[in-house]
Amino acid sequence: MAETKKRVSIPGTTLFDGEAARKGYALNQMCYSFNSADNRAAFVQDEAAYCRKFGLNAEQRAAVEARNVLALIAAGGNVYYLAKFAGILGLDVQDLGAQQTGMTKEAFKAKLIEAGR
Amino acid sequence: MAKIVGSILTSHVPAIGRAIAGGLQGDPYWKPLFDGYPPVQKWLQEVKPDVVVILYNDHGLNFFLDKMPTFAVGAAPSYQNADEGWGIPTLPAFPGDQDLSWHLIEELVEKEFDVTTCQEMLVDHAYTLPMKLLWPNAGDSWPVRTVPVCINTVQHPLPSAKRCFKLGQAVGEAIRSWDSDARVLVLGTGGLSHQLDGERAGFINKEFDLAFMDSLVKDPAWATQYSVDELIEKTGTQGIELLMWVAARAALGTDAGSARLLHSNYHIPISNTAAGLMLFDSQD
Numbered sequence: 001m002a003e004t005k006k007r008v009s010i011p012g013t014t015l016f017d018g019e020a021a022r023k024g025y026a027l028n029q030m031c032y033s034f035n036s037a038d039n040r041a042a043f044v045q046d047e048a049a050y051c052r053k054f055g056l057n058a059e060q061r062a063a064v065e066a067r068n069v070l071a072l073i074a075a076g077g078n079v080y081y082l083a084k085f086a087g088i089l090g091l092d093v094q095d096l097g098a099q100q101t102g103m104t105k106e107a108f109k110a111k112l113i114e115a116g117r
Numbered sequence: 118m119a120k121i122v123g124s125i126l127t128s129h130v131p132a133i134g135r136a137i138a139g140g141l142q143g144d145p146y147w148k149p150l151f152d153g154y155p156p157v158q159k160w161l162q163e164v165k166p167d168v169v170v171i172l173y174n175d176h177g178l179n180f181f182l183d184k185m186p187t188f189a190v191g192a193a194p195s196y197q198n199a200d201e202g203w204g205i206p207t208l209p210a211f212p213g214d215q216d217l218s219w220h221l222i223e224e225l226v227e228k229e230f231d232v233t234t235c236q237e238m239l240v241d242h243a244y245t246l247p248m249k250l251l252w253p254n255a256g257d258s259w260p261v262r263t264v265p266v267c268i269n270t271v272q273h274p275l276p277s278a279k280r281c282f283k284l285g286q287a288v289g290e291a292i293r294s295w296d297s298d299a300r301v302l303v304l305g306t307g308g309l310s311h312q313l314d315g316e317r318a319g320f321i322n323k324e325f326d327l328a329f330m331d332s333l334v335k336d337p338a339w340a341t342q343y344s345v346d347e348l349i350e351k352t353g354t355q356g357i358e359l360l361m362w363v364a365a366r367a368a369l370g371t372d373a374g375s376a377r378l379l380h381s382n383y384h385i386p387i388s389n390t391a392a393g394l395m396l397f398d399s400q401d
Binding site: 007008010011012013014015016017018021025028029031032034035036037040069070073078079080081082083084087088092093094096097100101108111112113115116 | 132176177178181182199200201202203204271272273274312313314315316317318319321323344346347349350354355384385386388389391
């Protein structure tokens with residue numbers, strides 16, 4: 001029998017594996033397109049049409065509309081591509097962290113500083 | 118034959134690019150990071166490397182999920198930086214060294230690392246920002262040629278620390294067998310502990326980071342005892358970028374005596390990240 005891979009379950013953590021990569025392909029492809037300033041502008045101009053162009057499913061479309069990071073990850077989003085979407089919204093990684101942990105941005109930043117003590 | 122002068126390991130947080138663009142190096146938030154680099158810059162002025170082999174991870178600029186190589190080696194005449202989605206000013210193109218690229222490719226494949234070869238390759242902040250931190254006054258022309266070695270940390274399965282250690286070892290052997298009088302620096306970028314995604318976002322592990330940095334001095338293979346999942350548990354989903362540090366240190370040799378620590382710095386937080394820096398010179 002094949003050796004089973006040693007997997008660790010990490011609370012509050014989704015590893016972007018093959019399952020997520022399959023599920024999130026359209027969403028991640030759209031976010032990857034945001035490397036281009038023209039594409040970012042096209043999204044802002046007509047968000048619904050832009051999402052349709054990339055064939056987002058209903059779960060992905062709803063997560064994009066809600067700007068909900070945990071829902072975007074659940075829909076197969078990868079954080080490196082999602083960060084490009086966050087850029088359009090003017091959000092930095094502390095904003096994303098605060099939203100995902102249910103903290104205010106100030107509290108999230110304080111938590112980061114505390115980790116250094 | 119070519120000589121490896123040393124290895125530099127550094128974090129590569131995108132926000133550093135904004136700080137550089139905004140001239141914030143002396144700002145109280147940024148000073149503890151930027152103050153780490155002058156001793157390294159001074160060392161570089163003295164040893165004057167000709168080429169830098171850069172072990173880094175792409176964050177969705179050059180590679181998308183349509184084709185995701187585990188290990189990729191650049192073989193381009195030059196490497197352009199480009200917009201990663203945030204409109205941060207791009208840095209000037211980096212000259213390549215195609216002779217070393219193809220020598221690396223030959224030697225790595227010979228050693229059973231079946232790398233993807235790239236004659237066109239965009240390089241992101243993980244490549245450009247460490248270079249700007251090492252040569253802040255480079256202006257429009259970099260004083261060194263560069264060769265990218267990209268390790269997948271985007272899509273699991275990721276290569277293990279053990280595999281990356283061996284890759285680094287093979288890169289080091291390849292450089293030393295290159296028929297050239299070039300002086301080569303090995304640069305590894307990423308980490309240290311941080312996690313951007315999930316309810317555990319903001320995770321930082323100072324104790325593990327310091328143990329890891331210490332291990333690169335005393336026992337460079339120490340991290341290879343851990344699986345990728347175990348390393349993520351200890352360092353965060355993006356803390357796994359320590360793989361590049363493991364590889365770049367192994368390029369100097371696999372035992373403690375192969376390299377000497379000349380300088381290090383560690384600061385929490387830069388953005389969501391524990392930022393680290395280490396400079397080793399080669400003892401071979």
